[in-house]
Amino acid sequence: MTATKGLEGIVAATSSISSIVDGVLTYRGINIDELAEKATFEEVAYLLWHGKLPTRKELDELIAQLGEYAAVSPEVIAGLRLYPKNANSMAALRTVVSSLALYDEEAQDMSREANLRKAVKLQAQLPTVVAAFARIRQGLEPVAPKKGVGVAHNFLYMLTGEEPDPVAVKALDKALVLHADHELNASTFASRVTVATLSDIYSGVTSAIGTLKGPLHGGANEAVMVMLDEIKTLDNVEPYIQNKLNNKEKIMGFGHRVYKNGDPRAKHLQQMSRQLSELKGDSTLYEISVKIEELVTGQKGLKPNVDFYSASCYTLLGIPRDLFTPIFAISRVSGWTAHILEQLDDNRLIRPRAEYVGPVGQHYVPIEQRG
Structure with a gap:
């Protein structure tokens, strides 16, 4: 066995979610340029989860679901109030996403239907908790999410408490589309490794957030x-x-x-x-x-x-610098959860080997004889 540093060039999985071929990025076979110019983020999230673009009825249902699930439990908000005001924003997000599982009665339900609902919940709730954390540390009260608006609109509204400019909404929406998925990147791989053990979707997303936190990835x-x-x-x-x-x-x-x-x-x-x-x-x-x-x-x-x-x-857009990576997570949770669903559809424990380069032929030496 010979190690490949950073697993560069190693194909570790098959996937039908996104591809990068000859420098062209696609989601489910659709060029990112087309999606960036024509699609909303909600359409892209549906595409990643279901493998096809939604009909008008399906899109309306998804937007309604996102609005229904966007509010988080009072206990989660109370937990955010206990975080240090100078806490790293990604560390805060990692912690609060882990805690969301405690208040979801379906957290341990591993059926595909329940996992798909949890994917929508996570997509709906990440903007809420990021905005709430940002306001609480400023001494402001969190703003409750609105229903019937898109993720980008809702996030900017919850962050500022004011109706956002349509140009700002369109800009953030496009950024969310562009960040939604990116083949088998480090955080996506981490999420798939976690759920390959048959751990829950919240654990998979928590692993992904911890990976995204690094400056060589989302940071x-x-x-x-x-x-x-x-x-x-x-x-x-x-x-x-x-x-x-x-x-x-x-x-x-x-x-x-x-x-x-x-x-x-x-x-x-x-x-x-x-x-x-x-x-x-x-x-x-x-x-x-x-x-x-x-x-x-x-x-x-x-x-x-x-x-x-x-x-x-x-x-x-007036967004504080240390919220940049959490916004990345707000978008990428759509891709993470799509990959988690795909992993669980045809699961095999991900357990690579390591090339051993340490000493050989060693023996135990009694403590009295050690130099």
């Missing part, structure tokens, strides 16, 4: 915003980036293990960043981002990934 967009904050002005871009390049430091938001010719999602987020800049009447972040892209791509040949322009988009 990358937050790291991009840290860089933009440090640069501050357009004049500082070139010296800042050149110093990073000269010192061979990693520039977050560029390059991707799977995409060699650029992340197909990035262009949509760049367009959104520009549109939101126009809405806000301030193009500073967008112009800084474009200049960074020109320098990094020009000198290193690396192109921006999905994290790069999502950072400026979320900031222009």
Whole structure:
């Protein structure tokens, strides 16, 4: 047996949910460009769960279900009030999602029908708990979710307590579409490993959130915003980036293990960043981002990934930096749960081997003889 570092290039599962072939990302065979331009996030979630786009009746039923399930139990909100105000937002989300299982009477029901209902519940409740956590730490009361509106609209409403601008809703909705699934990425793989033991769907999503928390996965967009904050002005871009390049430091938001010719999602987020800049009447972040892209791509040949322009988009939407990765989770829970359902439909315990490289021929030495 020979190890492959990072499992790069290893095919670990078959899946009909999403694919990346020759740099083209599809959900259930539909190009991400089509979905980003034409579909709502609710349509995409239905597509991931059911393998087809919903009819008008099916879409209306899903939106009604999401509205019905969006409220969380008072005990969950009470738990959020006990978290430290400076708690890491992804650590808080990981903890609260685990606690949601305690208040779901179907938590241990492993039937496909119950798991599908739990997938919808998780999709409905993640925006609620992220918004509630954000408000509680500011000393504000959580805002109850609305019924009859989409996930993006509801999240922005619960976060601010005000009706969001339609341009902002459309921008966030598109971001949710773009982040919904991405083949067998690290967090999706973690969720499938967990439920392959026949653990429950909440455990699978909790594992995924813990994996997404890392800066080499979901946390990358937050790291991009840290860089933009440090640069501050357009004049500082070139010296800042050149110093990073000269010192061979990693520039977050560029390059991707799977995409060699650029992340197909990035262009949509760049367009959104520009549109939101126009809405806000301030193009500073967008112009800084474009200049960074020109320098990094020009000198290193690396192109921006999905994290790069999502950072400026979320900031222009007025979203605090440490909520960027939780928003990623709000979207990706649709993909995680689709993969969990698929894993359980034809389950086999995921248990790879390791190439042993330690000492051999060792023997136990009595403690008195150890040096």
